[in-house]
Amino acid sequence: QVQLVESGGGLVQSGGSLRLSCVVSGRTFSSYTMGWFRQAPGKEREFVAGISWSGSSTYYGDFVKGRFTISRDDAKNTVYLQMDSLKPEDTAVYYCATPDIGFTGAYYESEFAYWGQGTQVTVSS
Numbered sequence: 049q050v051q052l053v054e055s056g057g058g059l060v061q062s063g064g065s066l067r068l069s070c071v072v073s074g075r076t077f078s079s080y081t082m083g084w085f086r087q088a089p090g091k092e093r094e095f096v097a098g099i100s101w102s103g104s105s106t107y108y109g110d111f112v113k114g115r116f117t118i119s120r121d122d123a124k125n126t127v128y129l130q131m132d133s134l135k136p137e138d139t140a141v142y143y144c145a146t147p148d149i150g151f152t153g154a155y156y157e158s159e160f161a162y163w164g165q166g167t168q169v170t171v172s173s
Contacts, residue, residue: 050074050162052144057167060134064171068129070144070164078122081151083160084129086140086169096142097129098155107155111137134171141166 056068068084080101087093097118098107106118117130127144145160152159 050146052146052162052164054142054144054164054167057142057169059170059172062134062136062171062173064134065130065132066134066169068131068142068144068167068169070127070129072125072127072144072146075146077120077125080146082118082120082127083145083147083155084118084127084142085145085157085160086138086142087166088137088140091140093143093157095155095157099127131169134169136171136173138169139171140169142169 051073052070054068054070056066058066060066081098083098084096085093086096095109097116099118099120103120108116115133120127143163143166145163147159148161
């Protein structure tokens with residue numbers, strides 16, 4: 049049974065930083081792509097960042113503009129999202145996710161089979 053558990057969310061002032069973590073269990077973590085998505089109130093869930101199974105390739109949503117960094121530590125079965133220069137519009141529930149076998153490489157929500165419960169990030173102005 050694949051489980052993902054996020055942590056690290058909280059309340060931060062505009063311009064501040066947070067680091068989210070997601071621990072994965074129930075599968076060989078190092079063999080799979082990982083992604084972060086977010087959902088703000090009243091909006092659809094959107095792609096934030098993704099990292100390939102090897103860690104050699106990373107991808108980001110257009111709105112990130114160099115502010116966020118995704119990384120992974122295979123020894124700890126953990127993926128991270130370092131978020132700097134946070135803005136009030138970054139307020140959302142952040143989810144980590146991982147695809148099942150047969151991932152096409154497209155970082156669409158529908159490609160990701162397993163999800164964490166989410167962690168709230170609130171950025172005050």
